Amino acid sequence: GDSVTQMEGPVTLSEEAFLTINCTYTATGYPSLFWYVQYPGEGLQLLLKATKADDKGSNKGFEATYRKETTSFHLEKGSVQVSDSAVYFCALSARSNDYKLSFGAGTTVTVRA
Amino acid sequence: KAGVTQTPRYLIKTRGQQVTLSCSPISGHRSVSWYQQTPGQGLQFLFEYFSETQRNKGNFPGRFSGRQFSNSRSEMNVSTLELGDSALYLCASSLYGGLDYGYTFGSGTRLTVV
Numbered sequence: 001g002d003s004v005t006q007m008e009g010p011v012t013l014s015e016e017a018f019l020t021i022n023c024t025y026t027a028t029g030y031p032s033l034f035w036y037v038q039y040p041g042e043g044l045q046l047l048l049k050a051t052k053a054d055d056k057g058s059n060k061g062f063e064a065t066y067r068k069e070t071t072s073f074h075l076e077k078g079s080v081q082v083s084d085s086a087v088y089f090c091a092l093s094a095r096s097n098d099y100k101l102s103f104g105a106g107t108t109v110t111v112r113a
Numbered sequence: 114k115a116g117v118t119q120t121p122r123y124l125i126k127t128r129g130q131q132v133t134l135s136c137s138p139i140s141g142h143r144s145v146s147w148y149q150q151t152p153g154q155g156l157q158f159l160f161e162y163f164s165e166t167q168r169n170k171g172n173f174p175g176r177f178s179g180r181q182f183s184n185s186r187s188e189m190n191v192s193t194l195e196l197g198d199s200a201l202y203l204c205a206s207s208l209y210g211g212l213d214y215g216y217t218f219g220s221g222t223r224l225t226v227v
Contacts, residue, residue, distance in 0.1 A: 034216075036218075042220055044218040046216065046218075100146065100158045100161060100169050102158075103155060103156040
């Protein structure tokens with residue numbers, strides 16, 4: 001079935017460092033891809049999405065590009081802040097999966113001042 | 114506009130009891146999905162309702178059930194609670210579900226079974 005694999009954490013960075021979280025997927029057909037963020041004690045917030053190959057999603061300084069050739073959707077941010085400390089989830093939704101979201105395991109990111 | 118509202122935020126129940134959780138989606142959204150989040154299993158899909166019909170179901174026992182009302186509000190019920198049902202239960206709403214629309218999540222209901 002459709003699945004998502006993302007890099008394991010935890011990831012600890014200093015402020016203004018560059019962040020990359022790797023995400024690869026397996027899916028039949030052409031899924032939509034998402035990054036969600038979860039702050040402590042809260043639900044999930046949609047960070048960005050891409051619905052077709054070569055689309056770039058971006059929001060709040062985060063970016064991810066839908067790479068069909070490498071089945072990847074890596075999340076990047078050029079200069080992180082303490083407020084970016086959270087758990088990040090990569091997810092996909094596909095017709096073959098009846099549109100439900102399939103999530104990766106999540107990556108915990110801690111940014112130190 | 115109002116977001117996805119889940120009530121209650123916290124619940125403590127005893128093994129063997131049953132529990133009902135509620136989710137009010139964003140106005141106009143017709144799809145409501147439920148997910149269970151645990152440290153061990155991560156985020157797992159429970160079921161999705163669309164226009165009062167269950168459209169999709171995950172691999173959970175029959176103790177887990179749900180329904181959706183004509184105003185798109187949804188409830189999920191867990192009967193005969195087990196310790197392993199302790200989790201954060203998240204509800205997500207979407208215009209139609211599917212490929213092109215993001216899902217908006219509520220803050221969740223934290224269920225503790227003792």
